[in-house]
Amino acid sequence: MSYISYKKVIQKNREKTYIVLGIYLFIYTFLGLLVDIILHDQGGFLSTFKELITFKVFPIFTLSLLLFGFLSILISIKLFSKIQLSGEEYVEIKENNSEYKYLYNILEELKISARMKYMPKLYIIKADYMNAFASGWNEKNTLIAITTGLLEKLNRQEISAVIGHELTHIRNEDIKLTLVIGVTTNLMLFVVDWIVLMFLNGESEGAKKAKTILFIMHFLLPLLTVVLQMWLSRSREYMADSGSVELIRDPSAMASALRKISGDYKENKYNDQNITRKAAYIFESGDSIFSTHPSIKNRIKKLIG
């Protein structure tokens, strides 16, 4: 597979991301408007809808919801990185570390290839299972963590591929994306929660129709958001694999790393580990629309055909 094809993969997945973000924004705003229709409690469904959109009736709930979502995201940013590293024994690897100097070197090599301005913080997690993840909100405070299990079983080139994969997640702002979608989903699910629906009652034709739609959303939304999130997550994983190849120009290294990792998981039963990190890992077993990662078979196929 040529270098140019990797750019195509990245472009296609970028488009998928915009589609999902668009759908999210639409549903979020639509939910807000439904509640506003019930709160307004006058007139028909479509007429009230039009009035809200044109601001003839002030859509107070919708705007509050958007503002609240925005603030929630900001707060989550502050707490995010602390959660990611919790629960494990981790050690920071600095430039003067002699045992893991080669790992620091690999990260620095890829930082040059990626033309990044700042060096991410590097951590190793003392654990037998093979995995790696990246975290951090903006360029200045990113981190990459790798398990000792992975370091022991992969060669230098394969480790480079794994780090390339994680760095690509950082470059593509996947961590931001996951956070925004996560917070938005939770807020949406709250709006259609039973407790909220109990308090939303209206007599007008519009209000009754809106309530029915919210009721249907209560059942539909959880399934829809999970499917969308997982679809997006898998798409970003393909992008991260391609991005890794773009950085190290060696598709076979990534493919062989994936093979070794999946083989290792087949042989050993590991207990996890931090559930909030699942989407940030380089590997997750399973192959369905509910999987955060595509199957190893598909990932290898995309890499080397």
Add this chain to the structure above:
Amino acid sequence: MEYLLIGIFLILIVGFVISYNKLVALKEQVVNSEKEISIQLDRRGKIFDNLINMVKKSMDYEKTTLKEVVELRNKIINLDSIQNKNEKKELENKLSELIASGSLNSSINMTMEAYPDLKANNNMLHFQEEIVTTENKLSYAKQAYNASIEEYNATKGGMPYNFIVSKFPKLDETFNYWKISEEKIKEEEEKRVSFD
């Protein structure tokens, strides 16, 4: 009606500013990436000078590949001027080839086996990793340099950037991709064809 015209005008101005700034940023990225190559070459030079100094004290390196390294390093240091940019580049590429062929690595291995006091030296142990990583960083720096030229050229050639560049010619610069010379490519191809 006037508001519409003003609106369109404002959008054009904003679009122009964004595009202009993007071109400036991309051009700067090319210049900066080229510097990274120099940084890595410098680094490699220092590492080799250290290696040679360390080894000189313990052994007669003339019989190993290190001799070639010393010769190349001396040529490069003495050539340090802007006129000899191409010559210097060819010499640095020769040094890269030496490393890639693995003969330098095996020389270092043999040295460490034959000279236990060198082997015990911590710096010596780290040398192979240092050479590998510096060579990788150099390759990636060249790769990144080429990638930024590609990005700059591709953007510059498209709309509406090509229009802006024609009106502001100082945004337009031609950069040459980092590659080995034509003669070198021929030499490499011929190597593979012969069965000697």
